[in-house]
Each structure stands twice: as structure tokens, then as C-alpha cells.
Amino acid sequence: MEEENNLLDAKKQNILENSKKSILANKISVKKNDKFYALLFLGPSLLLLILFIFYPMLKTIYLSLFLTNGNGQNTVFVGLENYVSLLTSSTYLASLGSTFVYVIGVSVLTIFLGLLLASTASKNVRGSVFFRTIFSSTMGVSISVSAIFWLFIFNPSIGILNQVAAFFHLPILNWSTDPNLAMISVIISTVWMNLGFAFLVLFSAFESLPLSLYEETAIEGVGPVYRFMHVTIPLISPTLFFVSIITLIESFKSFGLIDLMTAGGPNNATNMLVYQIYQNAFLNGNYSQASAESVILTIIIAILTFIQFKYLEKKVSY
Amino acid sequence: MSIEFKNITKTYDQAPVLENINAEIENGEFFAVVGPSGCGKSTLLRMLAGLIDITDGIIKINGKQINGLAAKDRNLTMVFQDYALFPFLNVEDNIAFGLKARKMPEEEIKKRVAHALEMVDLSDYKERKPRDLSGGQRQRVALARAIASDAKICLMDEPLSNLDAQLRVKMRSEIRDLQQKLGLTLIYVTHDQIEAMTMADHIMVLNDKHVQQIDTPLGIYNQPANEFVANFFGSPKINILSGNYQSNNHEITIDKYLKIKVNKKLDKNDYVVGIRPNQMDFETIDNLKEGNASVKNVSNLGSQTIVSALLDNGQTVRIVKENQLSIAPGERIKATSRGDAFVFDPEKRNLAAISVGV
Numbered sequence A: 001m002e003e004e005n006n007l008l009d010a011k012k013q014n015i016l017e018n019s020k021k022s023i024l025a026n027k028i029s030v031k032k033n034d035k036f037y038a039l040l041f042l043g044p045s046l047l048l049l050i051l052f053i054f055y056p057m058l059k060t061i062y063l064s065l066f067l068t069n070g071n072g073q074n075t076v077f078v079g080l081e082n083y084v085s086l087l088t089s090s091t092y093l094a095s096l097g098s099t100f101v102y103v104i105g106v107s108v109l110t111i112f113l114g115l116l117l118a119s120t121a122s123k124n125v126r127g128s129v130f131f132r133t134i135f136s137s138t139m140g141v142s143i144s145v146s147a148i149f150w151l152f153i154f155n156p157s158i159g160i161l162n163q164v165a166a167f168f169h170l171p172i173l174n175w176s177t178d179p180n181l182a183m184i185s186v187i188i189s190t191v192w193m194n195l196g197f198a199f200l201v202l203f204s205a206f207e208s209l210p211l212s213l214y215e216e217t218a219i220e221g222v223g224p225v226y227r228f229m230h231v232t233i234p235l236i237s238p239t240l241f242f243v244s245i246i247t248l249i250e251s252f253k254s255f256g257l258i259d260l261m262t263a264g265g266p267n268n269a270t271n272m273l274v275y276q277i278y279q280n281a282f283l284n285g286n287y288s289q290a291s292a293e294s295v296i297l298t299i300i301i302a303i304l305t306f307i308q309f310k311y312l313e314k315k316v317s318y
Numbered sequence B: 001m002s003i004e005f006k007n008i009t010k011t012y013d014q015a016p017v018l019e020n021i022n023a024e025i026e027n028g029e030f031f032a033v034v035g036p037s038g039c040g041k042s043t044l045l046r047m048l049a050g051l052i053d054i055t056d057g058i059i060k061i062n063g064k065q066i067n068g069l070a071a072k073d074r075n076l077t078m079v080f081q082d083y084a085l086f087p088f089l090n091v092e093d094n095i096a097f098g099l100k101a102r103k104m105p106e107e108e109i110k111k112r113v114a115h116a117l118e119m120v121d122l123s124d125y126k127e128r129k130p131r132d133l134s135g136g137q138r139q140r141v142a143l144a145r146a147i148a149s150d151a152k153i154c155l156m157d158e159p160l161s162n163l164d165a166q167l168r169v170k171m172r173s174e175i176r177d178l179q180q181k182l183g184l185t186l187i188y189v190t191h192d193q194i195e196a197m198t199m200a201d202h203i204m205v206l207n208d209k210h211v212q213q214i215d216t217p218l219g220i221y222n223q224p225a226n227e228f229v230a231n232f233f234g235s236p237k238i239n240i241l242s243g244n245y246q247s248n249n250h251e252i253t254i255d256k257y258l259k260i261k262v263n264k265k266l267d268k269n270d271y272v273v274g275i276r277p278n279q280m281d282f283e284t285i286d287n288l289k290e291g292n293a294s295v296k297n298v299s300n301l302g303s304q305t306i307v308s309a310l311l312d313n314g315q316t317v318r319i320v321k322e323n324q325l326s327i328a329p330g331e332r333i334k335a336t337s338r339g340d341a342f343v344f345d346p347e348k349r350n351l352a353a354i355s356v357g358v
Helices: A002-063 A081-088 A090-121 A128-140 A144-156 A159-166 A179-207 A211-220 A224-252 A256-261 A273-285 A287-315 B041-049 B089-101 B106-119 B135-149 B165-182 B193-199 B217-222 B225-233
Strands: A066-068 A074-075 B003-012 B015-025 B028-034 B056-061 B076-079 B153-157 B183-189 B202-207 B210-215 B239-246 B251-253 B258-262 B270-276 B278-283 B293-300 B307-311 B316-321 B333-339 B342-346 B351-355
Touching: A002 A066, A002 A287, A066 A287, A074 B089, A081 A273, A081 B293, A090 A128, A090 A224, A090 A273, A090 B278, A128 A179, A144 A159, A144 A179, A144 A256, A179 A224, A179 A256, A211 A224, A211 A256, A211 B041, A211 B076, A211 B089, A224 A287, A224 B076, A224 B089, A256 A273, A273 A287, A287 B217, B003 B041, B015 B041, B015 B202, B015 B210, B028 B041, B041 B076, B041 B153, B076 B135, B089 B135, B106 B135, B106 B225, B135 B165, B135 B278, B153 B333, B165 B183, B193 B217, B202 B217, B202 B225, B210 B225, B225 B270, B225 B342, B239 B307, B239 B316, B307 B333
Parallel strands: B028 B183, B028 B202, B076 B153, B153 B183
Antiparallel strands: A066 A074, B003 B015, B003 B056, B202 B210, B239 B251, B239 B270, B251 B258, B270 B342, B278 B333, B293 B307, B293 B333, B307 B316, B342 B351
């Protein structure tokens, strides 16, 4: 009897231990599974990021510390020599200056016009739906098409702009040869390109403004300018902040329009940082210098974005 | 400040939303505009405020026509359903916003804001942003802004509908107190008949583009102009039943036990009878073959019991008794009338006769 009992007890013990083990094993396998699935889901984007962002970034920094030959192979390690020569080169500094002029001109104009169009289109007047479509349509135009389109407009001899000017006996301007005018023409074209996106985002902010706040201001007798500055702008400030950062970064990076319209000319007037990187790397074969320029551009954009977040965000009310 | 609506009509793209609205509101009156959603009550309020155009008719304030006047020149203030607070301004600046925009002297603004905050008991919260306030506090900021503007006409568009039930009861009396204290002429739009009944001096019932009735709360309850008004006011809802008129004894028969006597001679055979649930009575019947109804549902509210029952002729009745009852669904009852009832014309649905006691 006793033996039997003992045997039963032992069996029970055995079963208990086994089940404990299997529970433990289960836990471990769940953890292993979690990691596996995490990697599985992160994998594709991680792979793409490493391949197209992190590796080129590190490679660029690495290249910028060497001299390279025409095939892009490193020859001599020169430390920060590339950076020093860039920051003392008058061409580069001039390019830095024109980039800032361009970026500020494009950002300010895009946001100002975007606000103007969005606030106009958000009014419920006849035909506003039609204009909403028109205003946002530049988002669907490719850069090369719009570059050619603007070239036709600005062309000194056959361009529409000068023909209209001639018709009204206004002075005929040399848009492609005068450095200042070339800059203005590039800014105008870029603003036109960017406006669709800025308009669309700002318009959606205008559409979501609460009606009752505006009814309140009507009853309180608030004037339209005061209302715009003290009610509308604070209400759309998160969107405004977003658009301003995107526009700023995008205009720092703009390349296509410049390449097609002016190719950096005349006399380097529109030779922006990105365009110079392209010239150095792919026309002059000076990869190390181009790499150093890329690193500097990245730092500039990072600093500006940081400043925007730090100072502008304080004024944004969510 | 008295207000007068004369033949007000509003159409949107030729479709009328309000037709021939007439009303007079006296100085210092609490005037409630009640109706189901979409009946045009907010539209009426916004026409008075000057936020939307009047298609036809005249609105007068203190006897002066104000049709073309801009909203800001009508010397009134409005409290909105969503409170219309500026999310980026703190409580103090929210209240001062309109005054600042009108370039009032700094001293005067400070005085008014402090006074308004005190009136709504929010002085300790003046630095807070709206998002850091509870629903009831936000509501009070909106009230404080109305107070600070010092206008003598205040319009409120469903101001309590975003609050929970308990807070709503509390704010009802607060708004009423404030209105009395400041001597405001208050136009109060709501879909809640209890709000209108408890707060207003006079109620305008709007439905289907037209004014159904304008009367005191008790007038509306005791003498509803038509079936709609009777249906809209009172909780639980009035029983609307169909019955036959017998000219020989001036009685309307709903079924063999449920009959009412009318006070005058009627000329049709079929009528619609409205009996409020508290004007119904019943006794329980043991024999399943007797009585005239079976209990469907019982709600015990503590102070009263609401019984809903199915009459043998297919109509449903709600009966309220002012005590706690132990009665279960399925039981047989004999449902009767205590006497008070309204008789409505079967086609026009307006009040044809009143029955007071049997």
C-alpha cells in the first residue's frame, strides 16, 4: 500500500516538474519569438535606412577626410584640410551667401503666399472648390516640366514676360544674364513649385478652424486684421511651424530647378550649396571636397531645424 | 432690453428653414427656445445675433429695427455650445479678449475681468489655459466673458449640452441666478425640455419651421397647443392614444376601461387622446382573462414606479405611480384614467378639447 502511495507521489511530482519546465520553456520561446518578430517588422526599414542613409552618411564623413582621385578612390589622409580650404574659399562663401538669400526668399514667400491663398480659398464663395484644385495643382507638376515652363516665361528674347513688358512699354530685362534677376527668377519658380504643398497643408488647417470662435469675434467686434493676427495665426501655428520647417529644408536641398534653369549661373549667382556639391562630385570629380560640403550642409540644416524647434515652437500653441 | 420678432423667415437656397416667426420678449426675461435638432432654433438665435442674414421680416431691439446692423453693434453677447474659448489664451485673457480688441482702457478691462471672475467663482483660475479646466469651469469662463462685456442681452446656444447630468443641474440654477442678478434679457436655445421648464419665464416651442406655442412653462404643460408640444414636454412622455367619440355621453373611449369625458361637444368620430403617465392609474387583476392590459416593463426609480403596459387593442401606455410597487412583467392590470387628458384633432393634431376630471 505504502509503496503504491509512494509511487503515486513520485509520479505526481514528476508530472508537476514537467509541467513547470514546459511553462518555463514556453516563456522563453515567447521571448525569443518577440525578438524575432520585432526584427522581422523592423528589418526592411532598418535595411533601407542602413543602405541608403547611414552607410552613405558615414562614408561621406570618411571621404571628406581624404584626398580622392578621379575614380573616387582615397589617396592621402588630410584630416580637416578639405573643410579649411572650403571655408576660406571665396567661391564657397559666396555660394553660402546666395543659398541663404535663396532659402530665405523662398521660405518667406512660400509661407506668405500659401497663407494668402489658403485663407482666400477657405472662404465659402462660389468657385472656391475650383480654385482649391488649381492652387494645389503644382504638386502634380514635375520639376523638369516646370523648369522648362518658367524658362519659356523668363527667356529674354522670346519669353512671355518680356513680350508683355514690351507691349506695355516697360523696360525689357535680361532674366538669364543679370545675376540678381537670375536669382529672382529661380526664387519665383521654386516658390511656384512649393506653393501647392504649402497651400494644401495650410488650407486643411484653415478648414478645421472652429466656427464658434469666429462667431464670437464677430459679436465682440474684432476687426479682420486683429482677428487674423490674434486668432487665426495662433490657431494654425502648429501647421505653420510644420510648413516652415519643411519648406526651409526643401529649399536648402533644391537642385533640379537650378540645374535645368540656370546651371548655377550666371557667374555662379545661383550656385547653391547642393548644386556645388553636384558640380564638385560629378563634374570635377573632386569627391572629397564634395563630401566635406555635404557634411557642412547637413550641419547647417540640423542647426537651423534645432533653432526652429527651440525658439519657434515656444510660440506655437497646440 | 426688449426684443421683437416680426414675421421672420429664413431660407437657404429657396428651402425655408423658418417661416413667419413672431415673438415678443420683455426686458429682463428668461426666454427659452425649445425644439428638436434641426428645427431652426439656432438659426433664429444667429439671426438675432447678426451672424446670419434675415431673409424676410423684422427684428427689433428696444423698438429699434436692427436688421442691417453688424453683430458688434447690437450690444449683445453670446455663449456657445462649445464655449468658443481661445485655446492659446489663459482664462483672464480669454475674458479680456473682446475688450482689448475694442481698445478699452487697461484699468477698465482689469476691473471688469476681476468682477466677472468673481461672479463665476473662478478668481483662482485666471492663469490657467482652457485645456487645464474641467467642462464646468470652461462653461463658467464663457459665462464670465459674457458678464464682462456688460451687454444687457445674452444669447445662449445649448450652453449645457456638453456637461454631465449632475453638473447640468448645478449650472442651470447658476445661470438662472446670474440672469436675475445682472438683470439680463436672456435668450436660451435648448433641445432639453427640462432645462426650458426649470429655467425660463416663457418658452417658445419650435418645430417644422413654425412656432408651435409660446407660453409660460406651466401653460405649455397644462395646455399644449398641439400633439407635438404635448409630446415634447413632460417626462416620462405623454401617452398618445386613439379613441372614439360618443356624442350621447360626451365620452371618448380608448378601450372598455379607459375612457375620458370631454368638456364640450365634438363633431368627429375619431380623436387622438393625450394622457400624461401620472394621470393614468391601474389595479392588478388576478384573473388572466380580465383587465385590459399586460405589464411589459417596470422601472423602479425609488420615489416613483413607471409601468409600461400593452393594451389589449395593441396600444402601449406608460403609467407613473408615486410609490414603490412590486409588480412584474406579464401580470394583468386594469388601466384607467384619472381624468385629466388632452384631445387632439386627428388631422390637424391641434388641441380640440380638454378633459378635467371625470
